Amino acid sequence: MKALILFGHGARDMRWREPFDRLAALWSQQIPSTPVELAFLELMEPSLENAIGLLCAKGATSITIVPVFFGQGGHLRNDFPVLLEACRRQYPDISLSATPAVGESETVLQAIVKFGIKHL
């Protein structure tokens, strides 16, 4: 079974995660057959490792990880590949793949332009 992880940075302020919770809820409404979990690089739970564990427990065998970051800096270029490799070693029977950061998506950028126009 396929599953999805929305992977964000994390922050000290718990309210920071609200759009991530909303994102997971939108996903669950629209693609209920593909379980989704959030995961955070730091400061918030669950970690990537724990989110994979949660999805495994639901029967996931193939997990797509979507980095919900705009830019690809040190976190995605350095920290994330190391983390992903450690998770692959820990879950050798699970297929783990990662998409580019959502900031690479023209559709996402266009949605931001629309948001700016609306508020002009």
Add this chain to the structure above:
Amino acid sequence: MKALILFGHGARDMRWREPFDRLAALWSQQIPSTPVELAFLELMEPSLENAIGLLCAKGATSITIVPVFFGQGGHLRNDFPVLLEACRRQYPDISLSATPAVGESETVLQAIVKFGIKHL
């Protein structure tokens, strides 16, 4: 004249800003009558203050600032209002307004869901 600032966090890795540059380019193509500048909270230039200065020099009198952040944590709830207030004192003749973070936009979240579906 109205103008727009796309305000991001900033990062050490210069490649981090690529989606921001793309965003500003999309804006300029689609709304060429409203000048746009990027601005960064830290680690990258220009600062918010300097971006406002650049737009003033182009004749802007009313500037909308779009925080290109997903979540609203300490940076947007604490640092940004202080920064905005300091900019208002520095540019008393410019009308400065700020939108919510782009992560509050349903259209942006929906675009991320679409991106996830495409990569499933």
